[in-house]
Amino acid sequence: MITIEDLTVSFGAVQALRNVSFVAETGKITAVLGANGAGKTTLLRTISGLKEPKTGTIRLDDQSLVHKRTEDIARLGIGHVPEGRGVIGEFTVEENLRLGAMMARVNLLQGLQEQYELFPVLGERRKQHAAKLSGGERQMLAMARALIAKPSVLLLDEPSLGLAPLVTAQLMHTIQSLCESSDLTVILVEQNATSALRIAHHAVVLHVGKVVANDTAANVSANDNLRQYYLGLVE
Amino acid sequence: MKLIAVRRRVPIAIAIAVAVTIIALVAASTTREGIALSIAFDLAVACGIAMSVPGFKADHPVVSRAALTLLALDVAIFLTFFFSSSTNFNLATGAAMSIVLLGLSFLTGASGQISLGNGAFMGVGAFAMAIWANHHATTPIVLTLLIAVACGALVGLLLGLPATRLRGPYLAGMTLAFAVAFTFILSSFSSWTGGDSGLQLPTAATAPRWLDGFFHAGTPPLTTTTLYITDVAIIVAGVAFFFMANLFASRTGRSMRLIRDNDVAAELVGVSLPRTRVVAFIVSSAYAALGGALLTLIDNSVSPPTYSFALSVTILSLIVIGGIGTISGALIGGVIYAFSTNVISWITTQTGLNPQGNLASQLNGIIFGGLLILTMLFAPFGITGAARQLWHRLRARFPR
Amino acid sequence: MDPFLTSRIVTDVLSGLTNGVTYGLVALSLVLIWRSTGVLNFAQGAMPMFATYLGFAFLSYHFGYWACVVACVIAGLLLGGLTERFLVRGLYGKPEINPIVVMVGFLIVLEAVAAAIWSSTPRSLPSPFSAIHWQLAGKPFALSPFTVYEIATALVVMALVAALFRFTKLGLQLRASALAPEVSRLLGVRVGRLLTLGWMLSTAVGVITAILVSANFFSGLTPTVMDGIFAYGFIAAAIGGLESPVGAIVAGVLLGVVNQFVTDFVNQNAVIIIALGILVVSLMVRPSGVFTKSSQRRV
Incomplete structure (x- = not known):
């Protein structure tokens, strides 16, 4: 469970997040929605310790994450799949996965096996350089690399960006089934609200750094105002 | 409009004034040292006047830089006549x-x-x-x-x-x-x-x-x-x-x-x-x-x-x-x-180092290398940068 | 025996190889640091020189050659680590001239301090192997037991570094933190420690070079013993492309051979001039290095 309270983050004079508070429950998918520049990526980067908050607290269960180093936060079991996926193109698929498994005390071979079962295409291309993969494959690799460490929290930054609708649907399905089969807490940052709301349990809508809605995914979906003004979904 | 026109005439006026003064002084003095001194003094005054005119620097950047250069040269050369060889x-x-x-x-x-x-x-x-x-x-x-x-x-x-x-x-x-x-x-x-x-x-x-x-x-x-x-x-x-x-x-x-x-x-x-x-x-x-x-x-x-x-x-x-x-x-x-x-030989004598010793002969490298590192780490723009920073801080503290 | 082995060409190639491996090692140590931290370490010659002085200070306590070599390497590891922590750490992400200037300053300070403590008089280091050249059918052969030791050591060090990067967990993390520091941190890689480790490793490689160079060359160990080697090492690294360890080593070895031919067929003074010429031309033809595949620029 991730609890965020009164979080304010600024870049110089610009406030990227203002008094953001919400809870991401264990075993649930929390979607963070909003337009470009709403502060979604900043939120994830702050949770991961890549950005220092100005005020506020972030807790993993009962442990404060503020002022911790990024690598220590990762070692607490928070997997962050960054925007643009962040796979290392010069590494092979398997090297990327080995890097992901490095810090966790898991059996490497078993972990690789599990990921190749979850994403069969990665198993086929294990010796290929990640730079040679397609966009969807890279996204899978990035997720597999985070999952192989058996995280308790998964932060996903725009996983559907640049993917074909069919691939996106498949990906969302994978996220959903992962969440159901384990006690994984997922924070899913998306611009693509429709597909995110379809699988999310809870949704937080950000607008210029402020929380404008914090409700169940169903309620957010049903709210026409939100849909129209903040999510850009017009029927 | 009028003000700008006045500013443009300033350098010409100064030039004429300088020329007149020089001629007057040449006529008046009999020794070459006397002439030199008066030229030096005159030049300094002229350049000083030119640069203190408000807006002059913005309107005539090149002339203003020339005036500053002349002033600096004038003072420096004047001083060399009093320095030891x-x-x-x-x-x-x-x-x-x-x-x-x-x-x-x-x-x-x-x-x-x-x-x-x-x-x-x-x-x-x-x-x-x-x-x-x-x-x-x-x-x-x-x-x-x-x-x-x-x-x-x-x-x-x-x-x-x-x-x-x-x-x-x-x-x-x-x-x-x-x-x-x-x-x-x-x-x-x-x-x-x-x-x-x-x-x-x-x-x-x-x-x-x-x-x-x-x-x-x-x-x-x-x-x-x-x-x-x-x-x-x-x-x-x-x-x-x-x-x-x-x-x-x-x-x-x-x-x-x-x-x-x-x-x-x-x-x-x-x-x-x-x-x-x-x-x-x-x-x-x-x-x-x-x-x-x-x-x-x-x-x-x-x-x-x-x-x-x-x-x-x-x-x-x-x-x-x-x-x-x-x-x-x-x-x-x-x-x-x-x-x-x-300065380095002064340091050597003050600290009582053997001038022929290893340390004394390496003092130059140690001091310059050390200053190089320290400057880059703590004041990347050197003395000029530090002075500018100080100036800005003073300006902020004592606004006009 | 075969007169071919004592011919002028073979002699030049083999002596060139002996020098070339040391250039290759320096080039390799430069590339290691450049790739991981984006710093061109101008003190890459001076730091090992200093560590070598420190290590061989144990000679006066009647420690043997090998004990001193170990001491040198340990001193190098410490010096490299401390340098990264206290001198370089604050310079990442600054304009690229800042680390250059700081490392040039460090070069000067180290050389001056070394000369102040140990004097500029050359110091001869003991050698575990004879430097007397073998004779083949009454003619001198280009190699001696020492040069064989030198070449073999260089090759072993290169192979060890390659194996470390290729086959170990540590190597994977080192490569990852060089290529994508932020992503590596998100995966729990302690990038800061690895950068320190990279500097330690690179200085240790340099120390081994310094030990070989100051025992082999007639000059012995002096505070400036690495200056020339550093210049050639840089030229090799730049020709090979600062990104490529293999390119750096190959270019270093080739440069050594070319230099030997120039020494033999032209004269000693022409060596650095021609090396400089090769550098200028190769940079004009392939600005990102002869051995690098892409010329992508990081924006």
């Missing part, structure tokens, strides 16, 4: 060095690159000067200096060609290799460069006849020559600073600074990256050569060990301590260079 000698070397520093400051300030070979470029100028003077003893000093500058620029062009495509570390390493290679180049052409012993100038530069009155005939010839050379060095440095100040402010200078700050953006707005980089490098080499040539003139000789890699490092230290990328930094660095030997 050894102080003047130090000042002259400092002036020559400040030209070299100015070139490096421009390279870094304008294009974000760095050269570790400016000592070698200085050597190019120094040897070009000596070789030419040995073959054509009658050439006037100014022309010989220009030839030396041309040689420096040419070598700069040769080495700078690949620099057009390179980023900082490559250029730094390549110029380092040049600095290391330079002494070997000198010995390869020993029939021209005089091998290990170097070259002597055929005749010491002495003041022309018509200046006899100023460079006292009564004093020992060595003192007179030193004084004359010091003043020549100061004037050359003044001209070099004047040109550089204009270059910094020009379109070229501005586009170079854009490259330093963001080369991608610079290319997008149409600044030619390769050309600007190579021009900056050539200018810096040419300035280094000018400084080297002046040093030959001051020392009356040139010897290869002077132009080792250590000199390039000294140059780098001086400009970093003075303030890299700034004009005043070069001036400060030059002054530090002029008196560094004295």
Whole structure:
């Protein structure tokens, strides 16, 4: 469970997040929605310790994450799949996965096996350089690399960006089934609200750094105002 | 409207006023010293007036810089008449060095690159000067200096060609290799460069006849020559600073600074990256050569060990301590260079070190290297930057 | 025996190889640091020199050669680590001239301090192997037991570094933090420690070079013993492309051979001039290095 309270983050004079508070429950998918520049990526980067908050607290269960180093936060079991996926193109698929498994005390071979079962295409291309993969494959690799460490929290930054609708649907399905089969807490940052709301349990809508809605995914979906003004979904 | 018209007339008015005063003084005084003194005083006053006119600097940037240069030259030359011969000698070397520093400051300030070979470029100028003077003893000093500058620029062009495509570390390493290679180049052409012993100038530069009155005939010839050379060095440095100040402010200078700050953006707005980089490098080499040539003139000789890699490092230290990328930094660095030997030997005697000992002989490197590191870590823009910061803080605390 | 082995060409190639491996090692150590931290370490010659002085200070306590070598390497590891922590750490992300200037300053300070403590007089280091060249059918052969030791050590060090990067967990993390520091941190890689480790490793490689160089060359160990080697090492690294360890080593070895031919067929003074010429030309033809595949620029 991730609890965020009164979080304010600024870049110089610009406030990227203002008094953001919400809870991401264990075993649930929390979607963070909003337009470009709403502060979604900043939120994830702050949770991961890549950005220092100005005020506020972030807790993993009962442990404060503020002022911790990024690598220590990762070692607490928070997997962050960054925007643009962040796979290392010069590494092979398997090297990327080995890097992901490095810090966790898991059996490497078993972990690789599990990921190749979850994403069969990665198993086929294990010796290929990640730079040679397609966009969807890279996204899978990035997720597999985070999952192989058996995280308790998964932060996903725009996983559907640049993917074909069919691939996106498949990906969302994978996220959903992962969440159901384990006690994984997922924070899913998306611009693509429709597909995110379809699988999310809870949704937080950000607008210029402020929380404008914090409700169940169903309620957010049903709210026409939100849909129209903040999510850009017009029927 | 009217105000602007008045401002435009100011320089003309001043010029006329100066001319009139000079003529009046010439008529009035009987000794040459008297004339010299009154010219010096008048010039200082005129330049001071010109620069204190509000808005003058903005409306006539070039004239204003010329006035500042004249004022500085005037004061400096006036002072040299009161200094001892050894102080003047130090000042002259400092002036020559400040030209070299100015070139490096421009390279870094304008294009974000760095050269570790400016000592070698200085050597190019120094040897070009000596070789030419040995073959054509009658050439006037100014022309010989220009030839030396041309040689420096040419070598700069040769080495700078690949620099057009390179980023900082490559250029730094390549110029380092040049600095290391330079002494070997000198010995390869020993029939021209005089091998290990170097070259002597055929005749010491002495003041022309018509200046006899100023460079006292009564004093020992060595003192007179030193004084004359010091003043020549100061004037050359003044001209070099004047040109550089204009270059910094020009379109070229501005586009170079854009490259330093963001080369991608610079290319997008149409600044030619390769050309600007190579021009900056050539200018810096040419300035280094000018400084080297002046040093030959001051020392009356040139010897290869002077132009080792250590000199390039000294140059780098001086400009970093003075303030890299700034004009005043070069001036400060030059002054530090002029008196560094004295200061270091003072430290040696004060701390009671054995002057022949290992530590004393290495004090120069330890102090300069240490200052180089500390400056870069804690005040990356050197004394100039620190002074500016202090000034801004004072302004903020005591607003007008 | 075969006169071919003592011919001028073979002699030049083999002596060139002996020097070339040391250039290759310096180039390799430069590339290691450049790739991981984006710093061109101008003190890459001076730091190992200093560590070598420190290590061989134990000689006067009647420790043997090998004990001193170990001491040198340990001193190098410490010096490299401390340098990264206290001198370089604050410079990442600053304009690229800042680390250059600081490392040049460090070079000067180290050389001056070394000369102040141990004097500039050359110091001869003991050698575990004879430097007397073998004779083949009454003619001198290009190699001696010492040069074989030198080449073998260099090759072993190169192979060890390659194996470390290729086959170990540590190597994977080192490569990852060089290529993508932020992503590596998100995966729990302690990038800061790895950068320190990279500097330690690179200095240790340099120390081994310094030990070989100061025992092999007639000059012995002096505060400036690495200056020339550093210049050639840089030239090799730049020709090979600062990004490529293999390119750096190959270029270093080739440069050594070329230098030997120039020494033999032209003269000693021409060596650095021609090396500089090769550098200028190769940079004009392939600005990002002869051995690198892409010329992509990081914006």
